[in-house]
Amino acid sequence: MVKILFFGTSSISEKFLKVLYENSHEILCVTMPDKPAARGQKMTAPAVKLFAQERNIKYIQPEKFDVETVETIKNFNADAGIAVAYGKLIPESVFTSPKHKTFNIHFSLLPKYRGAAPVQYAILNGETETGVSSFYLEKTLDTGDIIVMKKCPIYIKDTSEILFNRLVPLGIEVMNSTLECFETGNFKAVKQQGGSSYASVIKKEEGLINWNDDVKDIYNKIRAFYPWPCGFSIVSKGKFEGRRIKILEAEIFESNTVNENYGYVYSIEKNKGFCISCAKGKLLITKIKPENKPVMDAWAFVYGGQIEKGDCFNQPLFV
Numbered sequence: 001m002v003k004i005l006f007f008g009t010s011s012i013s014e015k016f017l018k019v020l021y022e023n024s025h026e027i028l029c030v031t032m033p034d035k036p037a038a039r040g041q042k043m044t045a046p047a048v049k050l051f052a053q054e055r056n057i058k059y060i061q062p063e064k065f066d067v068e069t070v071e072t073i074k075n076f077n078a079d080a081g082i083a084v085a086y087g088k089l090i091p092e093s094v095f096t097s098p099k100h101k102t103f104n105i106h107f108s109l110l111p112k113y114r115g116a117a118p119v120q121y122a123i124l125n126g127e128t129e130t131g132v133s134s135f136y137l138e139k140t141l142d143t144g145d146i147i148v149m150k151k152c153p154i155y156i157k158d159t160s161e162i163l164f165n166r167l168v169p170l171g172i173e174v175m176n177s178t179l180e181c182f183e184t185g186n187f188k189a190v191k192q193q194g195g196s197s198y199a200s201v202i203k204k205e206e207g208l209i210n211w212n213d214d215v216k217d218i219y220n221k222i223r224a225f226y227p228w229p230c231g232f233s234i235v236s237k238g239k240f241e242g243r244r245i246k247i248l249e250a251e252i253f254e255s256n257t258v259n260e261n262y263g264y265v266y267s268i269e270k271n272k273g274f275c276i277s278c279a280k281g282k283l284l285i286t287k288i289k290p291e292n293k294p295v296m297d298a299w300a301f302v303y304g305g306q307i308e309k310g311d312c313f314n315q316p317l318f319v
Helices: 011-022 047-055 067-075 118-124 160-184 215-224 298-303
Strands: 003-008 026-030 035-037 042-044 058-060 080-084 102-106 129-136 146-153 231-237 244-258 265-269 273-277 280-290 312-314
Touching: 003 011, 011 026, 011 047, 011 080, 011 160, 026 047, 047 058, 058 067, 080 160, 102 160, 118 129, 118 160, 118 215, 129 160, 146 160, 215 231, 215 244, 215 280, 265 280, 273 298, 280 298
Parallel strands: 003 026, 003 080, 026 058, 080 102
Antiparallel strands: 035 042, 102 129, 129 146, 231 244, 231 312, 244 280, 265 273, 273 280
16 A cells, blocks of 8 residues: 555546555545536535545645645655646645655656647647656656656547547556556656647637638647537528537548638538538538537538538637
């Protein structure tokens, strides 16, 4: 049994905590405070707190790392600290307090895609490979020495949701391997190698599609931003004019032609959906979420007379 200081908040963090609990480690969880959620702004507990309460795992929810909080953490005398999607900077006095210090689980092949959204940016940029890295926390963001790294392919139809579902089990393998390294002492952490890049927090408005882009870039954006914030566009000409349509699923219809009239519904594809011309190539839209309507197949939207050949999508300045 190892004494684990666990920093985590989200449902992804909970999956890692569950494995640590099942492996009979003694755990102190450090998670974010409850916060208002959804339209009713009801105070909602983070997933890690709920799991800890159900299993009688010790947890704290510090607003800040004050003297009392730091003392509580140090008095736990952890063997190792683990951070998974915690959501707050951890001070050096805290992350260096465990015997083997604290490592972070990051969903990229560092130093590529440091930051908050590595999975989304890997898809957005058309990468064919990513992975999971464990590394020692340092004062600077995602720069510490690598302990364990494992790779994972990105397939052409992967969305962020699909890729996360593969990366989480891989991340758990990386976490367990890292703890084994500490137990055996048979390892050497290495400096991060190669050029670095940054994956910043994604904002809702970034889902706006620019039809003046290459069809491959637009397709990657739709995959990267599913399930949130989703790629979207506004109908500027047609029965659905002025309203937003989220594009949930699409496929590249054709990738080589250059189109001066981009953003137009180029064709209707029976039993499939509708095709939009891009500056280069054409995109077949197959599943959508129209404004104030449920998720539906794009063909059902066409069949209902809501869109037709010649309708246009634009890029408004304000959305």
